[in-house]
Amino acid sequence: VTGSGVASPQQYDVEYLTPISVGTPPLVLNLNLDTGSSDLWVFSSELPPSEINGQTVYDPTKSTSAKKLEGATWEIEYGDGSSSEGDVYIDSVAIGDLTVTAQAVQAAKNVSAEFTADTHDDGLLGLAFNTINTVQPTRQKTFYDNAQSILDAPVFTADLKDDAPGHYNFGYIDSSAYTGNISYLPVDSSQGFWMFTSPGYAISKGGYKITEMKGIADTGTTLLLLPTSVVLAYYKQVDGARYEGTQGGYIFACSATLPDFVFAVGNNARITVPGKYINYAPTDSSGTTCFGGIQKDIGIGFSIFGDVALKAAFVVFDGPNQQLGWAAK
Numbered sequence: 136v137t138g139s140g141v142a143s144p145q146q147y148d149v150e151y152l153t154p155i156s157v158g159t160p161p162l163v164l165n166l167n168l169d170t171g172s173s174d175l176w177v178f179s180s181e182l183p184p185s186e187i188n189g190q191t192v193y194d195p196t197k198s199t200s201a202k203k204l205e206g207a208t209w210e211i212e213y214g215d216g217s218s219s220e221g222d223v224y225i226d227s228v229a230i231g232d233l234t235v236t237a238q239a240v241q242a243a244k245n246v247s248a249e250f251t252a253d254t255h256d257d258g259l260l261g262l263a264f265n266t267i268n269t270v271q272p273t274r275q276k277t278f279y280d281n282a283q284s285i286l287d288a289p290v291f292t293a294d295l296k297d298d299a300p301g302h303y304n305f306g307y308i309d310s311s312a313y314t315g316n317i318s319y320l321p322v323d324s325s326q327g328f329w330m331f332t333s334p335g336y337a338i339s340k341g342g343y344k345i346t347e348m349k350g351i352a353d354t355g356t357t358l359l360l361l362p363t364s365v366v367l368a369y370y371k372q373v374d375g376a377r378y379e380g381t382q383g384g385y386i387f388a389c390s391a392t393l394p395d396f397v398f399a400v401g402n403n404a405r406i407t408v409p410g411k412y413i414n415y416a417p418t419d420s421s422g423t424t425c426f427g428g429i430q431k432d433i434g435i436g437f438s439i440f441g442d443v444a445l446k447a448a449f450v451v452f453d454g455p456n457q458q459l460g461w462a463a464k
């Protein structure tokens with residue numbers, strides 16, 4: 136079995152939403168497929184109406200295949216400070232032609248203001264490792280983990296694009312979606328993430344710098360968060376760039392020319408993030424000052440290769456072999 140879902144960018148590619156069917160009759164929810172977390176949670180009929188603002192809600196009483204997981208609860212907080220909590224149903228979940236009949240669907244009873252304000256996002260579908268699922272007393276498996284045994288190949292791929300629809304594919308590698316070869320790196324899943332180490336980087340035509348960057352491939356984070364030394368070296372190449380505390384990051388004139396950022400995948404493969412992707416978005420409606428797509432990974436303990444980096448690549452997530460594949464496209 137294989138499955139494919141389109142990944143549609145929201146404004147400024149802040150996140151990508153994929154239509155997923157839940158329950159019987161199938162209810163289509165637009166979810167944020169997030170390789171940086173492992174909970175599948177959805178806006179639900181159990182929320183106070185004040186916390187719903189246009190989202191489609193899952194009502195388990197209306198799904199003939201829903202079964203309450205008695206006594207199970209969940210609560211999660213994300214790196215951006217957003218959070219949600221609720222209870223759990225076992226129901227059918229499908230992405231394209233791929234159906235998992237007994238998937239834990241975490242129904243939200245409360246969501247933070249950031250989620251209420253994100254009117255097009257009906258929830259998240261976690262694609263990291265089961266060990267960081269938050270359901271208590273018994274943690275639940277991710278959609279990908281449940282699907283592995285029926286997939287043609289036990290992998291999924293992320294093909295995110297700059298201001299254009301891409302795809303998440305399950306069970307196969309679409310050889311028409313990338314160029315050259317796929318270079319595979321070992322994954323350290325001990326913290327529950329798709330964690331890998333890049334041995335170095337280059338800035339535009341600058342020299343290659345050997346410096347280990349341990350980071351996670353995280354489709355649920357918008358930006359590329361890197362070690363301070365690398366970030367300083369990058370913005371040194373951008374005339375007028377400066378760290379603006381009130382904005383919480385590096386800003387520059389929207390008219391600035393931004394160099395490409397190249398990171399190494401193993402010793403002889405490279406992924407080039409075009410400078411255009413690093414001119415992330417205007418900081419205000421005047422469009423004079425822009426916010427950088429590369430920022431510091433301060434306080435996290437590792438780097439985060441978020442959408443700004445991932446949309447420059449075709450990425451293979453291989454759980455059984457604990458490896459990440461990277462290809463240009």
Ligand SMILES: NCc1ccc(-c2ccco2)nc1
Nearest residue numbers: 213215217249250253355356
């Ligand atoms: N890195 C996981 C994640 C994904 C989305 C969100 C979010 C907040 C408001 C809308 O969306 N927060 C965290």
